Amino acid sequence: MRILIANDDGIYSPGILALAEIAPRFCAVRIVAPDVEQSSAGHAIPGWRPLTYKRTPIKNFEAYRVNGTPADCVVLGVHNWGKVDVVLSGINLGSNLGNSIWHSGTVAAAKQATLLELRGIALSMPATQEEPNFDMLHGAIDRVLEILFKDPQLKLINVNFPDVESKGLRWTRQSVRHYNGKVVPGEDPMGRKHFWFSVAPIEGTEAGTDRWAVEQGYVSMTPLRIDLTAEKDLAAVAR
Numbered sequence: 643m644r645i646l647i648a649n650d651d652g653i654y655s656p657g658i659l660a661l662a663e664i665a666p667r668f669c670a671v672r673i674v675a676p677d678v679e680q681s682s683a684g685h686a687i688p689g690w691r692p693l694t695y696k697r698t699p700i701k702n703f704e705a706y707r708v709n710g711t712p713a714d715c716v717v718l719g720v721h722n723w724g725k726v727d728v729v730l731s732g733i734n735l736g737s738n739l740g741n742s743i744w745h746s747g748t749v750a751a752a753k754q755a756t757l758l759e760l761r762g763i764a765l766s767m768p769a770t771q772e773e774p775n776f777d778m779l780h781g782a783i784d785r786v787l788e789i790l791f792k793d794p795q796l797k798l799i800n801v802n803f804p805d806v807e808s809k810g811l812r813w814t815r816q817s818v819r820h821y822n823g824k825v826v827p828g829e830d831p832m833g834r835k836h837f838w839f840s841v842a843p844i845e846g847t848e849a850g851t852d853r854w855a856v857e858q859g860y861v862s863m864t865p866l867r868i869d870l871t872a873e874k875d876l877a878a879v880a881r
């Protein structure tokens with residue numbers, strides 16, 4: 643089995659190596675990732691400029707950097723390597739829960755795999771002030787991959803780890819909370835104005851969702867789908 647590893651934090655993120663070092667026990671691994679950070683780039687594919695694909699070995703892993711988005715990395719990685727079975731995206735330093743899925747480059751890389759008829763698994767952990775503790779996650783990542791690799795029916799999965807020793811795994815649905823979308827103005831040292839976009843949630847956490855599971859100390863696994871059709875609305879207007 644061939645595993646392509648991508649991310650949106652960039653080729654030199656420690657999260658990518660943490661994933662690569664766990665994956666080989668199952669199969670052949672290749673890393674293809676953006677040359678610089680592309681967090682929150684979503685599923686963009688810059689169609690207005692050419693892409694480059696440059697060899698950048700990381701430890702003993704065959705790796706390539708792309709001057710594009712996470713989705714570009716998956717497309718180029720598959721094109722240049724040939725048949726790939728699973729795309730793993732991550733481990734992202736920052737959770738991808740609920741509404742984050744819409745902006746996430748990490749989830750977009752997994753979605754891109756699904757659009758190419760491959761399987762895509764996005765993996766994220768909370769960003770904290772401390773260095774990420776991949777050793778603590780090792781056992782949980784191992785279990786998650788074992789479960790997901792055994793079930794080829796699961797095409798697209800969003801996995802989120804808690805920032806504590808996990809209490810176990812939970813199958814969840816996506817949280818659909820809204821956020822305030824507040825714009826926070828600031829000033830750089832040269833006195834130039836800049837802005838930050840804040841996404842503080844408006845509603846509380848709903849039980850059974852990805853956000854709820856991670857808050858409770860569980861690993862959240864959410865099966866996603868590409869079809870965004872609102873089935874109930876469609877049925878209502880069709881009547």
Ligand code: MN
Nearest residue numbers: 650651681734
């Ligand atoms: Mn990221």
